Amino acid sequence: MIERHDTVVIGGGQAGLVTGYYLQQHDEDFVILDAGDRVGDPWRARWDSLRVFTPARYSRLPGMTYLGSPHAFPTKDEVADYLETYAERFDLPVELGVRVDGLERSSDGFLVSAGDRQFEADNVVVAMASYQVPKVPEFASELSDDVVQLHTRDYRNPDQLQDGPVLVVGAGNSGAEIALDVATGHETWLSGRDVGHVPFDVDSWFGRHLGIPFVMRVLFHRVLTTGTPIGRRKRSQMLSQGIQLVRVKPRDLAAAGVERVPRTTGVRDGRPVVGDDDVLDVANVIWCTGFRPNFSWIELPIFDGKGQPKEPVHVRGVVPDQPGLYFVGLFFLYAATSGLFTGVGRDAEYVVDHLTSKGRHHQPRPSYTGSTDGLAQQS
Template sequence: MRYETVVIGAGQAGLSAGYHLAQRGQPFVILDGADHVGGSWLNRWDSLALFTPASRDNLPGVRFGGGYTFPSKDEMVAYLQRYAGQHQLPIRLNTRVDGLFGEGGGYRVTAGTESFEADNVILATGVHRVPRTPRFADELSSDIVQLHTADYRNPAQLQPGTVLIVGAGNSGAEIGVEVGKTHKVLLAGRNVGYLPIDMRGWQGKLMFPLIWWVWENILTENKKPGRKVQAEALQGHSEPLIRQKEKDLLAVGIERVPRITGVVDGRPQTEDGDVLKVANVIWCTGFLPDFGWIDLPGLDTSGRIATERGSVTGQPGLYVLGQEFQYMFNSHTVGGVGKDAAYVVRQIAARSVLTSSGLEQARSGS
């Protein structure tokens, strides 16, 4: 099967790309391995709520609705499904892509026994796919329940006793506050600080439009403040807590401990040498990119893929959407990815015109 453009991933990035491709009349198909649109959102903990309010969670062409509330993951899945249906986007579900190769000046995408040829490919899979845990995690005693945030759903998965949460960023804080209501919680990791305003109340409602404007117009890779923040983000520096405050952690009895550096006799050890007696460990240590299924000469798939506003360096016709700080601070957010998608699709449309013009010239000269 041949398509002008193949979009890999039917989440917010892929759907945004599909909208703009459809608006320009560009032939395309969206491939996704899940059995329904937005399926990756269901692989999160039960109580997850977006960090951005519903008023800023709009994809192009359809408003989310809900005003200044923080949507749940189930509400986000319902919105994405409604979005795909309303725009009648051509989506192939249960089609898990396992290979991307160069072919005849274009690309070949494989999914099991199926093969798709394309002039353009948009990688809209999300870049953080493989749960990251330290090597010494395997040394923990078998009587300790271990979960990564990719596997954690709710406190019912935990056994009685102390819970160690490794990673003190937003995920660790959110899960810690939830688990702290039923278990004693130790939170390991650097204190990343928190926003000086309460995002959940009137302060957030008043200030968030300004915050969003700064994210979208000042913290961009073509401006000095944006390049500085981008460099810090790519070096792994954690952003401050967006919704939780230190008082929220203290209110449920969370105790901070230094970062975990190893295991002694099956128990986690802090950098200060303390060995912690815990019954559960939740690894809130993030994810690693997984582009190992891409086989293109000259493309480094070991980490973040280098792009210029989404156009992959050295790979004409290959694009990425949804990377952290792809162009602006909020490029990876639901409400931010649409702007990048519009830019990428403009590049595809321009490339299509050039390709068509070249073919016409070739025919005229023959």
């Protein structure tokens, strides 16, 4: 039996929940499908010491604030509990334990498959992040069996490691924070290029009250968008190279005894090689090498060779060539804040306004062109 809804939202994280919030404001018939056992579980599964980069006042969704100080930086468990409370407060129709494995056109719109269940809908909102599947270099399989290997997705705390040195591969935000986490009990090397860092301490008074508000509410939210020339240039750079270190500074790494080494290039005699020819005798390797998208279950001709929606196939999440199909939650969908709490609400509101408008089958004019060569970062 096929279940029928006007709109199916795929994904019950922050992007899916805020999309549901706006659909509810329009009295739409919809359901949110999520593979997890609890709302917020992807956040609960992240490393123990993680805190978001933005104070609580900038890490919330429309309609609900955090309890406690608006200037505190929420932990990953506080974010998870906030999302769960958000779904409960607005009585959002989230169906948990439903893993979508197919999306295709049907005679009456779209057909969504999830195991032995099927949903038909006029509209589908894919509310998922760009980064879903861990990326690890092929040569990782050549490391000796006595080396403990973890990816960012699986790392929780230093107790998972064995005695001996640690190589953290990937010097972006996740790699830098995890390197600090393990350096208290292990000799630690951090491999990768210097990505730069923001010029202020986010935990300081200036950072909380002036620095972060300017970066998140002005620069990332209003200036760096697909509607500005500088935003389009920066988007390509951020997709391929990531963003600067936000909380960790080079001095923090040095003070903790973390040694910077060049990019990891291969394996020799079961041990990692960094730079041209240096072999590191380590007992543990943590791959902070990012994620890749996984939209292979969407059976529609809208993707590029990297599995991302082709540009300009979608405009601010609206897919003109597939009326009724939308995306929310992708990194830099419209602005540098699109994958963050700061911006996902604006993107969801835009998509829902288009979905519910009388002219929703009007095809918006693409505002930019480019390629998708290139977080799930923390907020």
